[in-house]
Amino acid sequence: MRAALPVIAALFWILPRPAAAGALPEDQVKAAFIFNFLLFTNWPGRHAESREPLNLCIAGQDEIAEALHDLDGRRLGPSTVLVSTLKDAHEADACEALYLADSERDQWPQWLSATATRLALTVTDGGEALGGRGGVLEVAVESDRVVFSVDLHSARQRRLSFSSRILSLARPVEAR
Amino acid sequence: MLAALLSLPAGASHEPPANPAETDIEKLLELEVYTASRFPQPRAQAPSTLTVITADEIRLFGFRTLDEILRSVPGVHISSDRIYEYIGIRGIRRPQDFNSAVLLLVDGQRLNDGIYDTASIGNDFPVDVELIERVEFVRGPGSSVYGSNALLGTINVITRDPRKLQGHALNLETGDAGYRRALARSSFGVGGDSALMLAASYGNRDGGSLHLPAFDDPSTNNGRVDGRDGDRWRRLMASAQSGDWRLHLVHSERNKEVPVPIYGSDFNDRHGIYSDTQGFANLSYDTEIDSDWSLRARIFHAHYAFDGDLNYSGVLNRDKARTARAGLEAQVQYRGWHHHRLIAGYEGGEDYRQEQLNFDVDPYFVYLDRRDQIHPRGLFFQDEWQAHPRLTVTAGLRFDQREEVEDVTSPRLALVMRPVDGHTLKLLYGEAFRAPSRYERYYSAAGYSPNPDIEPEHTRNWDLLWEAFPTPTFRMQLGLQHFDIRGFIVERVEPETGNLQYQNSKGVHSNSVDLDLEKFWPNQVQTRLSLSLQEATRRDSGLEMLDSPNLLAKLYAIAPLPRTQARLALEVLGQSERRSLGRQAQPYVIANLTLSGLQLRPGLSLNASVYNIGDVGYEDPVSSDLADQGIDTLEQLGREFRVGLDWAF
Numbered sequence: 001m002r003a004a005l006p007v008i009a010a011l012f013w014i015l016p017r018p019a020a021a022g023a024l025p026e027d028q029v030k031a032a033f034i035f036n037f038l039l040f041t042n043w044p045g046r047h048a049e050s051r052e053p054l055n056l057c058i059a060g061q062d063e064i065a066e067a068l069h070d071l072d073g074r075r076l077g078p079s080t081v082l083v084s085t086l087k088d089a090h091e092a093d094a095c096e097a098l099y100l101a102d103s104e105r106d107q108w109p110q111w112l113s114a115t116a117t118r119l120a121l122t123v124t125d126g127g128e129a130l131g132g133r134g135g136v137l138e139v140a141v142e143s144d145r146v147v148f149s150v151d152l153h154s155a156r157q158r159r160l161s162f163s164s165r166i167l168s169l170a171r172p173v174e175a176r
Numbered sequence: 177m178l179a180a181l182l183s184l185p186a187g188a189s190h191e192p193p194a195n196p197a198e199t200d201i202e203k204l205l206e207l208e209v210y211t212a213s214r215f216p217q218p219r220a221q222a223p224s225t226l227t228v229i230t231a232d233e234i235r236l237f238g239f240r241t242l243d244e245i246l247r248s249v250p251g252v253h254i255s256s257d258r259i260y261e262y263i264g265i266r267g268i269r270r271p272q273d274f275n276s277a278v279l280l281l282v283d284g285q286r287l288n289d290g291i292y293d294t295a296s297i298g299n300d301f302p303v304d305v306e307l308i309e310r311v312e313f314v315r316g317p318g319s320s321v322y323g324s325n326a327l328l329g330t331i332n333v334i335t336r337d338p339r340k341l342q343g344h345a346l347n348l349e350t351g352d353a354g355y356r357r358a359l360a361r362s363s364f365g366v367g368g369d370s371a372l373m374l375a376a377s378y379g380n381r382d383g384g385s386l387h388l389p390a391f392d393d394p395s396t397n398n399g400r401v402d403g404r405d406g407d408r409w410r411r412l413m414a415s416a417q418s419g420d421w422r423l424h425l426v427h428s429e430r431n432k433e434v435p436v437p438i439y440g441s442d443f444n445d446r447h448g449i450y451s452d453t454q455g456f457a458n459l460s461y462d463t464e465i466d467s468d469w470s471l472r473a474r475i476f477h478a479h480y481a482f483d484g485d486l487n488y489s490g491v492l493n494r495d496k497a498r499t500a501r502a503g504l505e506a507q508v509q510y511r512g513w514h515h516h517r518l519i520a521g522y523e524g525g526e527d528y529r530q531e532q533l534n535f536d537v538d539p540y541f542v543y544l545d546r547r548d549q550i551h552p553r554g555l556f557f558q559d560e561w562q563a564h565p566r567l568t569v570t571a572g573l574r575f576d577q578r579e580e581v582e583d584v585t586s587p588r589l590a591l592v593m594r595p596v597d598g599h600t601l602k603l604l605y606g607e608a609f610r611a612p613s614r615y616e617r618y619y620s621a622a623g624y625s626p627n628p629d630i631e632p633e634h635t636r637n638w639d640l641l642w643e644a645f646p647t648p649t650f651r652m653q654l655g656l657q658h659f660d661i662r663g664f665i666v667e668r669v670e671p672e673t674g675n676l677q678y679q680n681s682k683g684v685h686s687n688s689v690d691l692d693l694e695k696f697w698p699n700q701v702q703t704r705l706s707l708s709l710q711e712a713t714r715r716d717s718g719l720e721m722l723d724s725p726n727l728l729a730k731l732y733a734i735a736p737l738p739r740t741q742a743r744l745a746l747e748v749l750g751q752s753e754r755r756s757l758g759r760q761a762q763p764y765v766i767a768n769l770t771l772s773g774l775q776l777r778p779g780l781s782l783n784a785s786v787y788n789i790g791d792v793g794y795e796d797p798v799s800s801d802l803a804d805q806g807i808d809t810l811e812q813l814g815r816e817f818r819v820g821l822d823w824a825f
Contacts, residue, residue, distance in 0.1 A: 032674045039543060039622050048535075048542035071672055075628065077620045078546050163541040163622075164491055 030139050031067030033146045034099065034123050037137065039077055040166035043096055043119050044159045053082045057095035057120070059111055060104030064125055068099060089114030097121040100129070109133065121160055130173050136160065149173050201651045201696060210284070211312040211332040213558060213570070214321045215472075215509055215519060220600050223560075223570040223590030224318075225639050225655055229311040231336075236734055236745040238770030238785035238818065239305055243297040246331065248730065249313050250655075250690040250706040253751055254297075255723055255796035257810055258386065258405060258435050259450055261298035265315055265328040266657055266688040267712035267724040271799030272667050277610055277633075279318060279326040282333045283424060285456055288325050289480035290499035290527040290550075293613040295331070299409045300452045302428030304359050304377045306347055307413060309334045316657065317608030317637045319586035320572040323523065323554040327610045327635050327661070335424075338363055338373035338415045344825050351818030354382025354406075370418035381407040384813070386435050388443075390806030396443045404435040404444060412455075420463040427455030434486065436798075437805050441486035441493075453481040468512035474505045476525075492537040497615075500529040507556075515562040524553035530614055534621040543621040548614060552578035558588075568592040576609070580617070581632055584609045598646075604639035612665060616678035625675040633663040633680065649696040659686040659712075667800065682715035704732040720755050723797040727752040729765075742774040756797030758808030764794035784819040791815035 038054055046052075054076060058065045065085075072083035089111050092098055098120040100108050105127060112122060112134030122129065122136045129135025130151040136158065138149045150162065150170045212222035219226060227249045239245045243261040247254040253264045263275050270277065276293035279286065282303060288295055296302070311333050318326030341363040349357040359377035366372060383405025392399035409430040416423045434441075434448035441448060458476035465471055477500070484495040503525025510518045527550050534544040558572035572588040588606040595601060612630040620626040638658040645651055663680040670677040688710035695703050708728040712721040731748040750765035767790060772783040795809035802810070 028672070029674070032672060035673055036622065036675065039620075040541075042541065047545065049545035049547065067672075074673065075620065075626045077544060077626075078618070161541075163536060163543070164539045165488055165493075165536065165541075165622075168489055168491075 025063075025067075026141050027063035028067045028070075029146055030125060030141065031064050031071060033139060033148070034064070034068065034097070034137075035071050035074070035076065035081060037123075037148075037166065038081065038097060038121070040163040041097075041121055042161045042163075046096075049078055051078050053080045054096045055094050056081050056083045056097045056099065057086045057092060058083065058099045058101060059086050059089075059107075060101030062102035062125070065099060065101040092118055092120055095120040097123060099123045100135075101125075108135075116154075116157060119158055119160065121158070122154075130154070147171055201645065201649060201694060209312050210334065211281070211314050211318075211330055213519070213560065213572075214284070214507060214521065215470075217560070220594075220643070221560075221568055221592055223568075223572075223588065223592060223602070223604060224314040225316050225602075225604070225641055225657070227313045227315070229313070231306075231309055234305050234308060234311075235783070236743055236770065236772050237732070237747050238745070238768065238772065238783065238787075240818070241298050241305070242301040242303075242311070242331075242333065245305070245308075245311050246297060246313065247749065248732065248747070249315070250692050250730065251315060251657075251688055251708040251710065251728065252313075253725055253728055255798075256298075256812060257438075257796070257798045257802065259432055259438070260296075260300065262723075263295070263297060263329075264723060264725075266659060266686050266708075267710035267726070268328055268659065268661070268684060268686055268721060269723050270664075270666070271722050271797070272801060273665075276325060276613055277327040279322050279330045280333075281322075281331065282426060282456070283335055284332065284460075284474070284505075285424070285458055285476055286322075286325075286478070287454070287456075289454065289478075289497075290501055290530050291480070291482070291497040291532060291613065292615045293325055293610070294452075294480075295325075296452065296454065297331075299379065299381075299407055299432070300428070300430040300454075301333075302411055302426050302454055303333055303335060303413065304375065304411055306345075306359055307335050307361070307375055309336045316604065316639055317586070317588070317606035317635055319576075319584075319608035320574045320588035320606060321521070321556050321558065323556075323574060323576045323586070324552065324578075324584075324609060324611045324632070327608045327633065328659075335413070335415060336373065338371040338417050339365075339369070341371070341373055346823045346825075347820060348823075349818060349820035352816040353384050353813075354380065355816070355818060356380045357820075366418070370416070372416045373414070375411075375413045377409075377411045379407075379409045381405075383407060383433070383435070386811065388436070388807055391437075391443055401435045401444050404433050404446075404448070406433040407431070420461055422460045422462070423458075424460070425455070425457045427453075429453045434484075436802055436807060436810065438801050439486065440805055441488055442490065445487045447492060448486050449484075451481075451483040453479075455479055468510060470509045472505075472507050472509075475502075476504070477502045491539075494533075494535055494537055495621075496531070496533040498529055498531040499527060501525050501527045517560040519556075519558045521556050522554070523556075524551065526551040532615065532619060544619070546618050546620075548618070550579045550614075552576065552611075566594045576611075578611060580628070581611045584611075584632060584634075598644060600641075600643040602639065602641040602643075604637075604641070606637050606639075607634065608637070609634045610665075612678065616665060623675055625670045625673055625677040627677050627679060630665065630678055631663055631680050633661055633665050633683075635659060635661045651692075651694040653690070653692040655688075655690040655692075657686075657688045657690075659684070659688075661685070664714075684712055684714055684721060686710065686712035700734075700736045702734045704730075706730045722756060723754045723761070725751040725754050737771065737774070740774060743772055745770045745772065754797050756808040757800055757803035758806075761795045761797045761809045764792055766790065766792050766794065779824045781822050782819070783822065784817070787816045787818070788814055 208216040212224035275295035280295035314330040318330035345361045347359040357379040361375040363373045386401040388399045411428040414425040437443045456478040460474040482497040505523045507521030530548040535542045554576040556574035561569045570590040576584045591603045593601040640656045643653045661684045664683045666681045692706045712724045729750040733746045747768045754761040770785040774782040
């Protein structure tokens with residue numbers, strides 16, 4: 001009776017709903033979006049009913065990374081999201097998602113190439129990680145809304161697939 | 177309700193109302209009721225605020241569904257989102273739930289399912305109204321005998337005893353909005369004390385059109401939804417009784433088109449449809465062992481399935497739930513101790529199947545796939561002590577256990593006094609609880625966060641009831657109630673994720689006063705007037721609850737149609753304005769008129785109703801699932817005619 005996918009739109013609001021405690025800082029909204037995006041992502045060999053934790057890894061530091069740490073241990077679907085910080089790309093094997101923070105910006109190409117054939121969904125805040133550079137998901141804020149792009153070519157290399165519904169909301173990726 | 181009808185013999189639905197000479201209400205109220213204590217006892221002695229609606233009232237007032245029956249009860253209001261019907265008791269109704277704070281029973285068999293804890297009261301209720309002997313409705317807590325869900329009230333639908341039904345019957349109905357319905361029933365006597373009844377029905381409503389002002393734009397058909405309100409249902413029932421044994425099978429399927437863009441699904445969606453399938457099978461044994469002891473036992477199996485199809489930007493999303501439960505109940509009663517009646521009972525079940533799924537059909541993508549099993553169980557005791565010829569004291573207690581929730585103890589204490597003849601005074605205290613549903617705990621498709629730490633909600637309730645018979649033909653009842661619900665479960669935004677989540681709030685408190693006046697006039701005219709003043713307030717915000725009318729007024733009148741055996745019955749329902757998430761739902765008064773029992777020839781009679789005679793436009797507040805799409809209140813049905821033929825042979 002019941003519910004379906006009610007508030008995808010709400011994911012993109014800076015002020016999520018009137019009922020919320022108030023406006024969230026931009027970085028927290030981006031973090032919430034990244035967190036929720038995991039529910040629209042399918043990893044090969046991982047079933048929707050799996051209660052195994054989802055590993056959301058972080059390389060480097062910035063405000064979004066801090067907000068993601070606050071989501072450590074939260075429930076998402078049937079499983080729990082575990083947030084951890086990586087020192088080295090070789091540790092990325094167990095990551096379902098990898099957030100590349102601003103402090104590592106110079107190292108992004110290394111991180112992306114080192115994980116290019118892994119299953120990790122890489123996420124960056126703006127910057128230039130898509131369009132042949134190996135990144136998968138990029139988030140930004142425009143006119144008080146989270147906008148995002150998905151590089152389907154990189155995603156296919158990493159054998160990731162997504163809900164068509166979330167893809168219909170993504171912005172096109174420009175070839176660079 | 178109109179107590180005179182209580183005296184009519186069971187199975188009289190094809191006969192004109194009997195016993196026209198009976199005009200003494202009090203005598204007629206010496207009816208035994210079951211629901212308050214889980215055993216038959218005189219209504220006046222029941223430790224509850226209890227209302228009975230009989231088969232004859234159902235027929236006389238042209239009630240087509242359980243929700244139409246229930247809304248005749250003082251302090252009850254019904255709202256609809258044009259998909260399901262929702263019950264408010266004493267101003268308390270929770271948007272986004274499926275009547276989970278009300279326990280719904282069919283002959284004592286729990287109907288609330290294992291995922292949403294739904295109490296289905298509209299066309300999704302699996303029993304046809306013609307097969308109902310009476311409905312017993314306890315307003316107030318019932319957890320001391322029934323456990324979870326009996327928070328605001330307990331509804332027990334008692335079906336016809338197959339031994340009291342004769343022959344075969346066919347009911348055919350048609351009406352406005354493409355309404356068609358057929359019910360066939362056959363009863364067979366097998367030997368002296370055994371009988372079998374089989375019934376099957378089919379119903380259809382094409383529905384009307386709907387205007388949604390929030391979508392009043394040329395790109396969305398100027399807000400008009402046409403031909404998307406259809407409703408179709410099928411039901412089967414078999415009931416066999418032999419001596420102390422009863423076998424009961426019930427199954428129903430209901431498909432409702434979804435005419436509203438709920439959860440942000442596509443407007444005017446051609447494929448939006450909600451389907452509910454449910455039923456049960458049980459075998460009961462009910463016997464008097466000797467003059468002191470009696471035993472009641474039952475084994476049961478119950479199933480429920482939901483399938484919801486909604487399109488989002490043209491992508492079909494399917495929401496599914498599957499539940500199955502098997503269990504047993506047993507209770508003994510002992511009357512050997514002077515002035516005491518003791519009962520002890522056990523109820524246990526295994527919800528061996530609990531599945532929640534949500535996925536896009538094409539391109540395929542799974543959002544939720546969760547399977548659980550739980551086994552709730554409870555143990556209860558009650559002592560009814562005749563402390564004095566004019567005073568009965570009832571004390572009861574129930575312990576409930578289930579996975580993931582702390583054990584709950586629900587006590588009850590009731591004093592029933594008859595200080596002088598013709599007056600009954602009841603002072604009732606009860607505690608009740610509702611464990612969070614599996615849906616509230618674990619639903620987690622996109623936009624929702626599950627909440628495994630959610631706790632049950634608890635209520636404490638005080639009732640003071642005074643019933644008096646100033647004259648043998650005039651009954652009055654005054655009731656005062658105070659409800660206090662702690663941890664009332666609400667849907668909130670989890671700030672860190674922006675997702676919706678069910679959480680325990682501080683709670684709700686409610687105060688209400690009901691006045692119920694019933695009068696028998698000469699010439700078989702009967703009237704009943706009930707007025708309810710009520711307020712229900714959220715503790716956290718101090719705001720009045722959503723969809724909570726402060727005033728409910730109900731008038732029921734029956735009069736014979738001169739020179740026939742037919743009767744006319746009028747129902748007038750009024751309620752004050754109600755808060756919604758946007759505009760207020762305006763106050764309204766509607767009236768329904770029914771003619772019944774017009775004999776065309778022996779065995780064949782005609783009945784007809786006109787609902788909402790004045791074609792009054794009125795709206796009900798709806799939940800945030802629609803309010804988020806700009807729909808805060810939803811228009812309800814205008815005037816509709818219905819005509820039916822009853823053929824008994």
